[in-house]
Amino acid sequence: MAAFDHFGNMYDVAFKPRLLLSIIRDHIPDEKRAFSSNFQLSKVVSLVKTHSLLSESFLVDSTPPKIIEAWKSAFSSWLNRIFSLLSTSMPDKRWAGISLLGVTCEECSSERFLESYSVWFNKLLAFLQSPADSNLVRVAACASMSDLFLRLGRYPKIKKESSSCAVKVVQPTLKMLTDENSEAIWDAAVHLLCTIATSFPFSIRNHYDSVESAVALKLLSGGCSLDMSKKLIRCIALLPKSKGDTESWSVLMQKILVLINDQLNLAFHGLEEETMRDSVTRLLVLPGKHPPPPLGGYILAEEVRNKASQMTEQSLISNVSALMLGCCLMLTNSYPAKVNVPVRLLLALVERILKVNGSLPQMSLPFMTAKQQENICSELPVLHSSSLELITAIIKCTGSQLLPYAASVVRIITKYFKTCELPELRIKFYSVARDLFITMGAGMALYLAQEVVNNAFTDLNSTEHMDGGILNGSNSNASAGAQQPPSHRKRKHSSATGSLQEHDEGGGSGVEVPKNRPLTPISLRIAALETLEALLTVAGALKSAPWRSKLDSLLIVIATDSFKEGTVSEEPAATVTDLQLAALRTLQASFLSFIRERPPYFSQGLELFRRGKQQTAVPKLAEFCAHALLTLEVLIHPRALPLVDYAYAVNNSSGEAHGSLQHEYSGRSNSTPFGLPQDPPDSDDDLCARWLETGKEDDVSMGKDAENNQKPSEACRDNDPIVLPVHVSSDKERTQMDSEAATPAADVEMKTVEDETNLKLDQPGESVVQFQEPGSCTTNIPLVEAHNGTFDDVVSEKILSGSTVPHNEASHMESDQGNSVNEDFAFASQSNSLWQTTSDSNIFQDFAFKLDHGNPLADEDGFPDIVDGDPDSDSE
Amino acid sequence: MEVVLASSSVDGGIGCWDLHTGAEQLRYKSCLSPSHGLVSVGSRFIASSQLRETSATSGSVLFWSWSKPQVEVKSFPAEPIKPLASNHPGTFIVGGALSGDIYFWEVETGRLLKKWRAHFRAVTCMVFSEDDSLLISGSEDGTVRVWSLFMIFDDFRGQQANNLYEYSFSGHTLRVTDVVIGNGGCNAIIVSASEDRTCKVWSLSRGTLLRNIVFPSVIDSIALDPAEHVFYAGSRDGKIYIAALNAVSVATNNYGMHIIGSFSNHSKAVTCLAYGMSENLLISGSEDGMVRVWNARTRNIVRMFKHAKGPVNNIIVVRRENSSNHISSNVQTSSRKQGANLPPPLEKYANSIDEDSDMSTMVSLVGGSSSVVPQYISSQQISNYIKELQHQGLSAASEMETEKLKHDYQMSMQMTNQWKKMYENLNKFCVQELLDGSQATTLDENQN
Numbered sequence A: 001m002a003a004f005d006h007f008g009n010m011y012d013v014a015f016k017p018r019l020l021l022s023i024i025r026d027h028i029p030d031e032k033r034a035f036s037s038n039f040q041l042s043k044v045v046s047l048v049k050t051h052s053l054l055s056e057s058f059l060v061d062s063t064p065p066k067i068i069e070a071w072k073s074a075f076s077s078w079l080n081r082i083f084s085l086l087s088t089s090m091p092d093k094r095w096a097g098i099s100l101l102g103v104t105c106e107e108c109s110s111e112r113f114l115e116s117y118s119v120w121f122n123k124l125l126a127f128l129q130s131p132a133d134s135n136l137v138r139v140a141a142c143a144s145m146s147d148l149f150l151r152l153g154r155y156p157k158i159k160k161e162s163s164s165c166a167v168k169v170v171q172p173t174l175k176m177l178t179d180e181n182s183e184a185i186w187d188a189a190v191h192l193l194c195t196i197a198t199s200f201p202f203s204i205r206n207h208y209d210s211v212e213s214a215v216a217l218k219l220l221s222g223g224c225s226l227d228m229s230k231k232l233i234r235c236i237a238l239l240p241k242s243k244g245d246t247e248s249w250s251v252l253m254q255k256i257l258v259l260i261n262d263q264l265n266l267a268f269h270g271l272e273e274e275t276m277r278d279s280v281t282r283l284l285v286l287p288g289k290h291p292p293p294p295l296g297g298y299i300l301a302e303e304v305r306n307k308a309s310q311m312t313e314q315s316l317i318s319n320v321s322a323l324m325l326g327c328c329l330m331l332t333n334s335y336p337a338k339v340n341v342p343v344r345l346l347l348a349l350v351e352r353i354l355k356v357n358g359s360l361p362q363m364s365l366p367f368m369t370a371k372q373q374e375n376i377c378s379e380l381p382v383l384h385s386s387s388l389e390l391i392t393a394i395i396k397c398t399g400s401q402l403l404p405y406a407a408s409v410v411r412i413i414t415k416y417f418k419t420c421e422l423p424e425l426r427i428k429f430y431s432v433a434r435d436l437f438i439t440m441g442a443g444m445a446l447y448l449a450q451e452v453v454n455n456a457f458t459d460l461n462s463t464e465h466m467d468g469g470i471l472n473g474s475n476s477n478a479s480a481g482a483q484q485p486p487s488h489r490k491r492k493h494s495s496a497t498g499s500l501q502e503h504d505e506g507g508g509s510g511v512e513v514p515k516n517r518p519l520t521p522i523s524l525r526i527a528a529l530e531t532l533e534a535l536l537t538v539a540g541a542l543k544s545a546p547w548r549s550k551l552d553s554l555l556i557v558i559a560t561d562s563f564k565e566g567t568v569s570e571e572p573a574a575t576v577t578d579l580q581l582a583a584l585r586t587l588q589a590s591f592l593s594f595i596r597e598r599p600p601y602f603s604q605g606l607e608l609f610r611r612g613k614q615q616t617a618v619p620k621l622a623e624f625c626a627h628a629l630l631t632l633e634v635l636i637h638p639r640a641l642p643l644v645d646y647a648y649a650v651n652n653s654s655g656e657a658h659g660s661l662q663h664e665y666s667g668r669s670n671s672t673p674f675g676l677p678q679d680p681p682d683s684d685d686d687l688c689a690r691w692l693e694t695g696k697e698d699d700v701s702m703g704k705d706a707e708n709n710q711k712p713s714e715a716c717r718d719n720d721p722i723v724l725p726v727h728v729s730s731d732k733e734r735t736q737m738d739s740e741a742a743t744p745a746a747d748v749e750m751k752t753v754e755d756e757t758n759l760k761l762d763q764p765g766e767s768v769v770q771f772q773e774p775g776s777c778t779t780n781i782p783l784v785e786a787h788n789g790t791f792d793d794v795v796s797e798k799i800l801s802g803s804t805v806p807h808n809e810a811s812h813m814e815s816d817q818g819n820s821v822n823e824d825f826a827f828a829s830q831s832n833s834l835w836q837t838t839s840d841s842n843i844f845q846d847f848a849f850k851l852d853h854g855n856p857l858a859d860e861d862g863f864p865d866i867v868d869g870d871p872d873s874d875s876e
Numbered sequence B: 001m002e003v004v005l006a007s008s009s010v011d012g013g014i015g016c017w018d019l020h021t022g023a024e025q026l027r028y029k030s031c032l033s034p035s036h037g038l039v040s041v042g043s044r045f046i047a048s049s050q051l052r053e054t055s056a057t058s059g060s061v062l063f064w065s066w067s068k069p070q071v072e073v074k075s076f077p078a079e080p081i082k083p084l085a086s087n088h089p090g091t092f093i094v095g096g097a098l099s100g101d102i103y104f105w106e107v108e109t110g111r112l113l114k115k116w117r118a119h120f121r122a123v124t125c126m127v128f129s130e131d132d133s134l135l136i137s138g139s140e141d142g143t144v145r146v147w148s149l150f151m152i153f154d155d156f157r158g159q160q161a162n163n164l165y166e167y168s169f170s171g172h173t174l175r176v177t178d179v180v181i182g183n184g185g186c187n188a189i190i191v192s193a194s195e196d197r198t199c200k201v202w203s204l205s206r207g208t209l210l211r212n213i214v215f216p217s218v219i220d221s222i223a224l225d226p227a228e229h230v231f232y233a234g235s236r237d238g239k240i241y242i243a244a245l246n247a248v249s250v251a252t253n254n255y256g257m258h259i260i261g262s263f264s265n266h267s268k269a270v271t272c273l274a275y276g277m278s279e280n281l282l283i284s285g286s287e288d289g290m291v292r293v294w295n296a297r298t299r300n301i302v303r304m305f306k307h308a309k310g311p312v313n314n315i316i317v318v319r320r321e322n323s324s325n326h327i328s329s330n331v332q333t334s335s336r337k338q339g340a341n342l343p344p345p346l347e348k349y350a351n352s353i354d355e356d357s358d359m360s361t362m363v364s365l366v367g368g369s370s371s372v373v374p375q376y377i378s379s380q381q382i383s384n385y386i387k388e389l390q391h392q393g394l395s396a397a398s399e400m401e402t403e404k405l406k407h408d409y410q411m412s413m414q415m416t417n418q419w420k421k422m423y424e425n426l427n428k429f430c431v432q433e434l435l436d437g438s439q440a441t442t443l444d445e446n447q448n
Helices: A015-027 A039-050 A065-086 A091-108 A110-129 A136-154 A158-180 A181-198 A201-220 A226-242 A246-267 A274-284 A298-310 A313-332 A344-354 A363-369 A368-417 A423-442 A442-461 A466-474 A475-480 A485-498 A499-511 A522-539 A547-566 A573-590 A602-614 A619-637 A646-653 A654-666 A688-712 A712-717 A723-728 A736-739 A744-762 A764-771 A778-797 A803-814 A821-839 A842-858 B150-152 B157-161 B333-341 B378-394 B396-447
Strands: A338-341 B001-007 B016-017 B040-042 B047-052 B060-065 B071-076 B081-086 B090-095 B101-106 B114-117 B123-128 B135-141 B142-146 B163-167 B176-181 B189-194 B198-203 B208-212 B219-224 B230-235 B240-244 B259-261 B269-277 B282-287 B291-297 B303-304 B312-319 B361-364
Touching: A015 A039, A015 A065, A015 A201, A039 A091, A039 B378, A065 A110, A091 A110, A091 A136, A091 B312, A091 B378, A110 A136, A110 A158, A136 A181, A136 B378, A158 A181, A158 A201, A158 B040, A181 A201, A181 A226, A201 A226, A201 A313, A226 A246, A246 A274, A246 A313, A246 A338, A246 A344, A246 B303, A274 A344, A313 A368, A313 A778, A344 A368, A363 B157, A368 A423, A368 B090, A368 B150, A368 B157, A368 B361, A423 A442, A423 A522, A442 A522, A442 A547, A442 B142, A475 B071, A499 A744, A522 A547, A522 A573, A547 A573, A547 A602, A573 A602, A573 B135, A602 A619, A654 B361, A821 B163, B001 B135, B001 B269, B001 B291, B016 B303, B040 B312, B047 B081, B081 B123, B090 B123, B090 B135, B101 B123, B135 B176, B135 B189, B135 B198, B142 B150, B142 B189, B150 B157, B163 B198, B189 B219, B230 B269, B282 B312, B333 B396
Parallel strands: B176 B219, B219 B269, B269 B312
Antiparallel strands: A338 B361, B001 B016, B001 B312, B040 B047, B047 B060, B060 B071, B081 B090, B090 B101, B101 B114, B123 B135, B135 B142, B142 B163, B176 B189, B189 B198, B198 B208, B219 B230, B230 B240, B240 B259, B269 B282, B282 B291, B291 B303
């Protein structure tokens, strides 16, 4: 390699073979040279990975063949070096070689891998089979072999060959598992088995029983660490995949459950009533059916049973919790076939476990020592925790199909949640409740809500420092129940009316912690808040009256407190931020789920979000608060935008209509009363339109007045037909006019009314006199009433829409008479303002109605069909 | 692929068209569905209730797989079923009976999980809420009821409560013809149509009537605009009315309050409506046997499908995954597989479920957790080992170990010394004894 053979930059392909060669030269030991330092190897791995030195990936066109050659040869020398390391007698060099081979399996290109995997496989297999090698070497061989299979799994085309390789590995691996006595080797072997079971499940099929018994033996004979037993049970849970049918899944599940039941019988002896045990056992083995062979075969079972009688409660229970983890994994792992999940049995098991709380029934008092009771109680929390995990797994796996059992799940939760006192377990209860809310929806939340709210109150109330002193006295149930302690009620009031200042004032007392009540851990408070958030999301407005107001006041207090807690708390900052986030999230959900009224603490809440947004030092918080402000903005500027892009529709489809209408228009009258503004507000941008309208108010109406004054009646007579309804209704009811326009008759009518109105508005006094004359056509009265009604409706709902145009269009189609939408709109926006000015005073409102009564009289000749359809409309 | 399915009360089979290309797909044979009796079960297969004669004392429910025109599974419930509905994942089917009972089946096993008395007269239409936790049913007796399925399955609470239902809306005076529910979880609105010529909008969260809309004619079907701006009502006078929801409603026009407009090209009554999500298409079925696809924006007809001579009475829009079951002639094997995938028939009676026997739930486990995805470990293993080596020299544990060993060593040294001393003492003693003895003997000998 020439000394000045420079390359482009660090992305240059030419750089890679160079670097690879240097690494081989400088950092990898060979037969003669020993490791200069062990750390070099990790340096090698990181360099290889960062620069993908083994990938041999380049653009075929733009890469000079010289470089391709160079890389190829560099790769070959890398392999040669590895092989030479493998053939040395020094264990540490063999270890290095094997491990680097594993890295090569992961990193090399596909062509390279397919070309040489069988050679590599044979080399690794030799190490697996030779018991003489040191543990270190064999562990490395397992790891590299597992990497090899993982890579092989990505090439389904050569599945046959790779499966046959996998079959060869199973036996030696099992041998390692049974013969060796080091946990490191077990770990590696189990990992290899798991990889094979996932990537090439069918290759284990012939060894199914032996694998099961080997792994089960390790698991049940005890003596392995908790971590190890988790890995072992994970391997067992994967086993049914090797057969892939419904039956073998069920059999394994039943085996595990039988074993759990047996061990529980031993552990819980004297602690539970017989009925519970019997009911589980009855479900476990259905009458008339044989129980499955025990897990790991009969011989093992015998051994285990002998051993179990001498085992301590601790090891029994740790076995049980490992086995329950196995159930969870079986429920949540994917499986090729559909499976029968014995939900009722699993729930019975869960309830059996949760029922045991360590208290002794009267009758077994004489038979148990305090030591025994102590042993069992020390392990019970683990057991309870795994049974709650089992519920979570059941919910996950059954999804909507949990429905028939949902009632019993809820019953279990409500029964044991109340009495549970350990924070860890309560967190699990909360997470189960959360899963239930999300999975089962509003129908479920109706029934579980009260319970969850009660529990959350007990957990969150202790953070209410200000009345903490008073809360001390009352026990948790009372504070959570229907009757709140008076202090709470007081607080609710104060926080309702008041505000941030109040809390800021109280800042000094924030450090106070109730004395005889343990402080609820932050993680538990987070869990409670998250569950409340799920509840509010799913069913915040559905029959929530009993708990809603209490909850809202609590949430705002917690959220406010969270902003100062960071300074006084000694908990790690991250969790404090998490709590704050959870509180704000829940607060946001509570704001968003209101429908009946304005959220009572909305302004305080907004203030909090704004403050949170400024805390850029905590990016998570600032990010969430920005998001919350975005979502809450909809509450401030409510809108219901139509799905259909109406503006687009107008521009496109009613083009001709527009044109023809212009014609018709000018035919009727040559002069438009006032100049049509050419750019009406974009009808799609509803908010904008509204703002523009109000802004225009003054000058437009003035302009109008001016116009009207100039050519009083004639101009108005020829006015756009559709203006009136807008006058009468609110600015939000533009649509009205469109449907009015549906029939030509109505058009004319409106036109005239419009005229009158304009006149009236200009000279109120006169018009009253003029138009209070009776004899008006009764058919028009409903019109007014209807207007009135809808007006209220719409205003109260604050619903706005840019829907004007399509309705117009509809009416065009119906009546086969085009209309100028843009013009309509312009008028609408102008005349709206008129209405707005008038609507300020009742007199004017009266006026408008009177005008309506009067108008048919005024223009009897213009319109034949006034009556059209109106009587119907007022029947409601 | 979004497809339109249409069925009729006269045997024209189930017509199936691709909504976007207009291409006709398979026609599924022999279907005589009553109104609301056609449902796609979780997009997995098609189910339809059958009512040969209105006076018949028994009916049936048929299943078709997507790939085969023939009926594949026939079930015969205990009494005639008219409306069918299925929850969104397609795990449950509910059927409304002429007697007013609602039947609740689990699809996977066909088990009749529940049957309850829902109405006094025949159930006419049913719909699941967005989150599948509520069922809304309408009946010939004019009531619309909201059921929490959780409550239905909770026997204990069910016995305690006065009513199984959450709400019972009794605003309609005549037969309820259609019920739909909108978006928004528990804040959703329910719109019901009735033969009393009204449509009523109900609030789910408040349980109250929000709006009553009187139409010129009887409305047989409702379709909600997905943005719930308006809803479309298909009427017996052949028009499709547009009624305001969020849209600004109008005081007067030809039709009445809240009715914004109408459009029509049907000569005969509009019997069913559906809304195609992806392109804002409104699909209507008519008594003249035609299926019309409207552009909801322009209200122009985009496509027309000729279904049958008789009236079309069901239209559903189904989004199908572009799956392997392409309709082609040579997929006999795959279609046989498909057939095997269909669930067993729905059971006639609920098995008396013994408390002790375990009901298991058939579940397909897909999309497993990430915990089992194996990972490349060699490089991890290298670094672990190196860390271990690193620790060996300096770790506190090994120091402690050395200390302990040293201490042990000292202890045993002391022990050895003690033993040594004892041995020496003993030795001395013995030697002395011996010497003394021999001295004594020599003395004795000397004396002797």
